[in-house]
Amino acid sequence: xxxxxxxxxxxxxxxxxxxxxxxxxxxxxxxxxxxxxxxxxxxxxxxxxxxxxxxxxxxxxxxxxxxxxxxxxxxxxxxxxxxxxxxxxxxxxxxxxxxxxxxxxxxxxxxxxxx
Numbered sequence: 001x002x003x004x005x006x007x008x009x010x011x012x013x014x015x016x017x018x019x020x021x022x023x024x025x026x027x028x029x030x031x032x033x034x035x036x037x038x039x040x041x042x043x044x045x046x047x048x049x050x051x052x053x054x055x056x057x058x059x060x061x062x063x064x065x066x067x068x069x070x071x072x073x074x075x076x077x078x079x080x081x082x083x084x085x086x087x088x089x090x091x092x093x094x095x096x097x098x099x100x101x102x103x104x105x106x107x108x109x110x111x112x113x114x115x
Contacts, residue, residue, distance in 0.1 A: 010056050012108035016049035016070070019101035023081055026090050026098060034089045037080050044077035045098075048105060055112075064113060071109040078102045 023045040030038035048070050055066030078099060084090045 010052060012070075012105050012112065013049055013052040013056065015101050015108070016052055016074070016105045019074075019077075019098050019105060020045040020049055022098040022101070023077060023095075026081070026094050027084065030084060030089045034084060034087060037084055037087075038089075041077055041080045041084065044073045044080060045102075047073035048077065048102075052105075052109070067109055067112050071106060071113065074102050074106045074109065078106075 024042050027038035027041045051066045051070035051073065055063045055070065058066060081090070081095055081099060081102075085092045085095050
């Protein structure tokens with residue numbers, strides 16, 4: 001991923017941005033009956049880097065709260081994307097990179113929450 005606007009050295013944030021970009025691009029053409037699930041992928045995936053960035057700019061309990069939300073959103077985006085794969089609405093190979101990145105982001109966020 002080309003990061004034209006680097007804003008932080010937080011690796012989890014950069015990986016979350018990449019995962020969100022991939023996930024969003026994958027679900028753009030989901031059929032109408034599953035559109036609400038695709039919309040959930042967009043919302044959850046975009047929430048991950050947003051909350052990592054917000055937490056990075058805060059301190060104390062505010063920081064941890066934002067990072068907890070990011071962790072939960074990464075789990076949610078993963079679940080919805082896997083559902084779309086299982087339903088045959090998106091290509092599993094295309095989704096694999098986003099799922100792998102979301103897994104890495106969750107691991108990194110877990111370490112931020114449990115130093």
